[in-house]
Amino acid sequence: MAEQNTLCMVEAINLALHRAMTDDPDVVVLGEDVGPNGGVFRATLGLHERFGFRRVMDTPLAETLITGIAVGMAAQGLRPVAEIQFMGFIYPGMEQLVSHASRLRSRTRGRLSCPMVIRTPHGAGIHAPEHHGESTEAMLAHVPGLRVVIPSSPRRAYGLLLAAIADPDPVIFLEPSRLYRSVRQPVTDDGQPLPLDTCFTLREGSDLTLVSWGAALKETLEAAARLAEEGIDCEVIDVATLKPLDAETILASVSKTGRCVVVHEAARSYGPGAEIAALVQEQLFHALQAPVQRVTGFDCVIPYARQEMAYLPDVESICRAALRTLEQAS
Amino acid sequence: MPLTVQIPFTRYLDDQGQPQGDLPGWVDDPPLLLELYRQMNLVRLFDQKCVALQRTGQIGTYASTLGQEAVGTALGRAMTDADVLIPYYRDTATQLQRGVQMQDILLYWGGDERGSAWSAPAAVEDFPICVPIATQACHACGVAAAFRIRQQPRVAVTTCGDGATSKGDFLESLNLAGVWQLPVVFVVNNNQWAISVPRCLQSAAPTLAHKALAAGIPGEQVDGNDVLAVYDRVRTAIERARAGKGPTLIECVTYRLGDHTTSDDASRYRSAEELSEAWKREPLGRLQRFLHQQGLWDEAQEQRLHRELGEQINAAVEAFRALAEPEPSAPFDHLYQQLPAGYAAQRDQWLERAGRLAGGEHG
């Protein structure tokens, strides 16, 4: 019997890393402070002691390098799991992700491939310094050849990270830092991966579909509960795998409810919500009873700690958007 | 503080092919010398052919290796099959030495990804040539780290130009190679130009090899027009890395005798005098004169060699021309190991559009 523990998300991530490194000697971990310190959020705690410096590598402070050596290691058949300390520092590695990791397989017509994972804390709301609250997943989800994954619970973090590490292609694994320690849940260390291209339906409902991911699901689920008190029955979908997008689950839900609200922390313009809204109207124009609504971050620079909470989608905004879709005469 | 650190510089043959002092013992190997000479000639003739094919619209933009044949030839020869090459786009010579076929190289520059899907045994793990400058230096460190993690006696060899040494990822890679003592060799083809920007505008460092010093790794210069010197120093560095003694940076001092690529016109930014001076130092004539002096080569052999190489190249061009079109679905077939279900509709649309274009239907 696999052991079951009540874990927060960062502990579940740590558990998945221990599991992956135990099961596959090709899995290696690298990044800044991931060694004896166990990572600034402690996601890599205990790995260095257990698996040694050869497989758990503190790198110099250089994000282009971290991303680029992961490409080289992966091309050699290792399964590097690189940590970028905060999403705000992923940008130097973008060239490596866009120009190499995502297309090494395609460029060589399958001769080489890039089974690597980049893990990085995602999103605002933890009162961190400037540049520590980014949610720029759309930049990554735009890139053909990458996978972009974002868990919203400890259990899904465990299963999705295992899947990301086992996947034969590059995966960006975004970890909502606001959820790192806020929720606890029993997690079984069963080594079972979750599917990488399927949305999770967190709540079933018939009146409207709320689509979200990552930390914003906390407010989205709260909004669904509040709406339920008013007799409005929401379906809540967790798009944990943003790229490739599981359109099928979203479309099936909206064709049932006829109404859709997308909630995300990322800035509004060109955000993933635009993609989902476009998809829904392309495929379900006649089934829609109201225009698709978006509740998102703003097209302003993500504010520093004092004002960051106003940037995040709140329960009230989500409820209002839901009500707007219901006000439309059908 | 004056930059007083002396960077070693190696040259065995001067511009006239005259030995400079004692030659290393391994030079007493006529078959090897003749092989290097043959290969450099192949590269030069093949390179000319590529430019001609571009001019007649049969391949796309091509980056000529003219004048820098010694670097890749020596480098490719010094590597073993166990080693991995992480090249850049001016590595026709190196790739040919690794067993990549001329046909593959034509395919690549002809705009076909199959040109990077070669199956040459020595090169199956080699990277495709890298276009985003200096990004490959990081890959080389990753490959070398994989060798170190698995404790394999293998070496990663990566190349780049003088311009590339200004980029952060190049310097980040040197730095890591030093800290981790990686089995990697960085070979810089300092051909004096980065498109139109001369070496003196890239860096105030007295030599590019100086950049190794801050990373705590050995840096040295070699006359990149002297194939014997390049072979000797690169081989030493590779064996040093293989023995677990760490990385090396080797700056090969060459000159880009051609345009940057077939899309460039170097006469816009550099003088005819500079170019004709540089021609006096080019690598093929130098080795040829040495072989003549050694009694290993004569005019009849030269003519026979050119005839043979010409035939070999023509056969490769014919094979390239005879190749079937790529699979229409290829851009989707290799996007992920398994195409995610959500892509099915896009793939169908692509096939439909590609089919229409292939069928000659326009508009």
Ligand SMILES: Cc1ncc(C[n+]2csc(CCOP(=O)(O)OP(=O)(O)O)c2C)c(N)n1
């Ligand atoms: C990151 C990046 N910036 C710009 C370019 C466009 N570019 C292609 S080649 C080149 C010059 C490179 O010079 P050098 O490194 O000396 O190599 P060489 O071509 O001389 O062999 C430039 C600027 C590029 N390919 N990649």
Ligand SMILES: [Mg+2]
């Ligand atoms: Mg140059």
